[in-house]
Amino acid sequence: MNTDLLRAQTPACQDLIHFNNAGAALSPQPVNDALFQHLLLEQRIGGYEAADATQVAQENFYHAFGRLLGCNPREIAYMENATRAWTLLLQAMPLTQGDRILTGQSEYASNYLTLLHLVKTRHIRIDVVPNDSNGQICLQTLREKVDEDVRLIALTHIPSQSGVIHPAAEVGKIARKHRIFYLLDACQSAGQINLNVDEIGCDMLTGSGRKYLRGPRGTGFMYVRQSMQDYLEPPSVDLHSASWTRKDSYTLRDDARRFENWEHYVAGKIALGVAADYACDLGLDAIETRVCALAARLRARLAELPGITVHEQGENLSGIVTFSDSSQDAASLQKRLRHHNINTSVARLQTNLLDFSKRKLPDINRASLHYYNTEAEIDSFCQVLATRN
Ligand SMILES: Cc1ncc(COP(=O)(O)O)c(C=O)c1O
Missing domain, CATH: 3.90.1150.10 (Aspartate Aminotransferase, domain 1)
Structure with missing residues (x-):
């Protein structure tokens, strides 16, 4: 380097x-250049016109994250931040009274608050798996807590408040063995360590642009495994995430972009794609x-x-x-x-x-x-x- x-x-x-x-x-400069160039283009020719002129750079965002995470670009959605991605995915899960979610001791506050919100609104139960003496999620306790009511493991990979790296792939093996869905918060790990969603075995992953990826503020992303997408019901739809096929019905997009909004920070999305490529190139x-x-x-x-x-x-x-x-x-x-x-x-x-x-x-x-x-x-x-x- x-x-x-x-x-x-x-x-x-x-x-x-x-x-x-x-x-x-x-x-880094290439990320700032991409951001400022698009903003200047918007200033010069207009926002919609600038978006039309930069279709390729916008599409690059999905390819760059496919490369970063080892997945298909159709499994990537652009988000305004990681918390939005995490919340949308949890709200999209068909969770009902009595369902259990297993989570970790070192969860990010907003992630845990979203779980508490689900306790309040859907009467699910949260079970916190403590860390072991190494500060990592205790895999033995995690195994012991699995039963037929557990619908999801929701875990933060690298916590905000400690340098520990939780054994995400080991957790993935447990999730797969018991056919439990697995959501990973990669906010601090994306851009810092090598992430491959198949090796980790997660079904969903969320992250932020501004941290180790070195992207702009106000940007984020989500990964949703293709096989998982039809199982999730996005909590809201718009003319980008769905097509108004008949007067009284609509069809959702057939990729992860069903979680996106039509209006978004185009400059930020382009620049975040450049940031992901920058990290992959290094x-x-x-x-x-x-x-x-x-x-x-x-x-x-x-x-x-x-x-x-x-x-x-x-x-x-x-x-x-x-x-x-x-x-x-x-x-x-x-x-x-x-x-x-x-x-x-x-x-x-x-x-x-x-x-x-x-x-x-x-x-x-x-x-x-x-x-x-x-x-x-x-x-x-x-x-x-x-x-x-
Ligand atoms: C581990 C972790 N998860 C989630 C978040 C939330 O990210 P955002 O602010 O992009 O919503 C943070 C932010 O610090 C974080 O450190």
């Missing part, structure tokens, strides 16, 4: 240390190797600093590093780092109730690294933490 070139394509790297890639990564294995090595280096350096506690447990860890400083609360430390032009974020107890209550954690700091970060940035970061000013 040519880090100098990658950084040259990421101009903000000159001015700041961006360790907030799990929040929103910095987009190679997801190479990306994962570099991201994980940088994060491991940061964890090791942090562990040497007095007063700093690193919270990651486990063996299989991602680019997300969480820690606390005994001399400062998480929000103050984030602010202090910001004064040094270092971007990080805070993982809050309030939005990680299940996980943080179990691990007895307050709000904690999060540094999330990407391949365009450097060893020198890690040194500077630790220097700032050590000097405490």
